[in-house]
């Protein structure tokens with residue numbers, strides 16, 4: 326194997342997927358992950374359309390199917406837990422469906438991807454890139470641990486709060502667009518029978534949901550419209566206090582879910598945001614997945630974007646035989662239309678997710694009921710479908726023979 330080398334920051338979804346495809350192209354990947362070990366937590370994520378195609382090409386679908394979270398779909402409920410309307414997973418087919426048939430826990434998918442690269446990729450845990458100096462022959466990287474190494478290319482696959490993006494492109498505020506809502510999530514070890522539905526209870530401007538997980542636990546989601554409060558991403562204690570204020574007096578299982586949030590060491594709260602950038606590449610540095618083009622959890626497209634982006638970036642680096650500038654230009658060209666489509670929110674956007682009035686809540690239930698009927702189903706399916714956005718290149722036979 327030649328020595329063309331790529332450093333990937335982040336061992337979430339995009340990072341290990343990129344390492345797999347780089348190796349297939351004869352390029353040596355190294356991953357640095359700031360967490361001290363594999364991050365197995367996280368929520369259920371969807372594999373859709375082209376994301377599923379890439380997963381098939383990686384050969385991981387049998388393992389994914391073994392770990393599928395069985396979810397019938399989304400069910401709107403009232404404060405007593407009675408069904409108001411449902412959106413079954415098989416109602417729509419395609420990239421933009423609000424619920425899909427392939428749901429997997431993010432940690433399970435990460436584990437499957439890491440297993441895939443185990444025998445050829447060095448993964449450095451508990452470290453991160455501190456600085457990068459680009460020269461004509463590569464990027465000299467200094468890690469927080471003091472380690473210094475040089476790579477041909479560096480890829481930031483380190484999520485919405487990307488450290489590589491901050492170093493190479495500038496402050497987060499220039500690229501991360503807050504959509505006006507906050508979303509917290511935590512594990513509920515024993516949520517009782519959910520009958521395999523993703524249950525959602527809403528009041529104006531706030532929402533509680535419970536989603537089944539593999540193994541009998543459930544993930545609670547607590548979402549609210551922006552209050553103007555300045556939420557510190559790292560101050561979990563103040564986030565939990567804020568949740569108690571925001572969800573005070575809320576119906577359904579609010580007390581129980583707030584208690585679960587308090588008890589969960591992995592409780593996580595963040596803004597609902599998208600990343601918008603005119604370019605995802607600069608010099609020898611590229612951004613991938615949420616770091617470059619997070620569409621927000623509202624699109625349900627993050628995992629597919631990460632997998633497709635990894636496939637295209639590695640494929641183009643292989644095809645360009647070491648000419649990173651040419652590869653990056655093609656990566657941008659191919660991915661732009663897909664990202665633009667994936668960023669499009671479902672009708673109503675954040676207000677559809679968190680309706681601000683009782684009238685709008687009733688309208689949402691009504692439209693969910695109407696979606697069961699033709700022609701409404703066809704119309705909405707066409708609006709939501711994102712699977713035709715790009716044609717996926719076939720890189721299978723283009724592996725690099727030699728790098729300069």
Ligand SMILES: Cc1cc2nc3c(=O)[nH]c(=O)nc-3n(C[C@H](O)[C@H](O)[C@H](O)COP(=O)(O)OP(=O)(O)OC[C@H]3O[C@@H](n4cnc5c(N)ncnc54)[C@H](O)[C@@H]3O)c2cc1C
Pocket residue numbers: 334335336337338339340357358359360364368369370371372431452453454482483484485486487488489508510613614615616621622625626627628629631
């Ligand atoms: C509540 C919620 C629900 C979601 N639901 C869905 C869904 O239904 N469907 C879907 O497709 N997507 C969903 N997503 C989005 C999905 O999880 C992400 O889009 C996807 O994980 C992106 O993968 P990634 O590899 O780009 O980033 P991540 O998975 O975030 O991985 C980034 C990795 O980089 C590491 N890291 C961060 N900073 C550094 C650093 N400075 N140095 C080194 N390592 C670093 C992190 O520890 C992490 O391991 C949801 C997200 C959330 C928050």
